[in-house]
Amino acid sequence: MFHKVKNVTALPDYKLSVQFSEGVTKIYNITPLFEKYKFFLPLKDSIELFNSVTVDQGGYGIIWNDDIDISCDELWENGEEIETPFDGLMAFSDATFLWNLNESTLRKAIAYGKLRNGVDVCKFGKQWVISIEAMKREYGEPVRS
Numbered sequence: 001m002f003h004k005v006k007n008v009t010a011l012p013d014y015k016l017s018v019q020f021s022e023g024v025t026k027i028y029n030i031t032p033l034f035e036k037y038k039f040f041l042p043l044k045d046s047i048e049l050f051n052s053v054t055v056d057q058g059g060y061g062i063i064w065n066d067d068i069d070i071s072c073d074e075l076w077e078n079g080e081e082i083e084t085p086f087d088g089l090m091a092f093s094d095a096t097f098l099w100n101l102n103e104s105t106l107r108k109a110i111a112y113g114k115l116r117n118g119v120d121v122c123k124f125g126k127q128w129v130i131s132i133e134a135m136k137r138e139y140g141e142p143v144r145s
Contacts, residue, residue: 006021006055006091007019014030015030021098025086028078043064059072088133089132090132090135098142099139120134
């Protein structure tokens with residue numbers, strides 16, 4: 001299953017907070033990689049480099065530079081899931097991608113009362129957020145995995 005990375009934040013003790021498009025957050029500890037793979041050692045030697053982590057284009061993993069990266073599958077499989085207030089929420093863009101829908105389909109569902117504003121969905125500025133539970137209730141399991 002493909003797990004798209006939405007955001008990554010460097011934490012103390014060589015840990016990363018990784019948010020996935022499915023509305024799940026995991027903590028990934030890179031310390032074991034220092035002994036297993038030599039190309040990760042520059043992260044240990046430079047906290048500035050470690051803190052410069054970003055999501056790679058497309059959300060297929062995270063990167064520091066051309067030589068150091070980690071795949072989304074590795075982060076998902078070996079990260080430790082944590083609870084956050086944002087669990088189970090995703091942007092409309094992620095929901096439409098995973099369920100192979102158009103954003104207008106979700107907006108019409110709100111207008112017709114199928115998705116309840118303030119319960120199933122909420123708008124923050126220009127960004128709509130929807131619960132995964134509501135998506136599964138109305139549209140079944142995601143078609144893309």
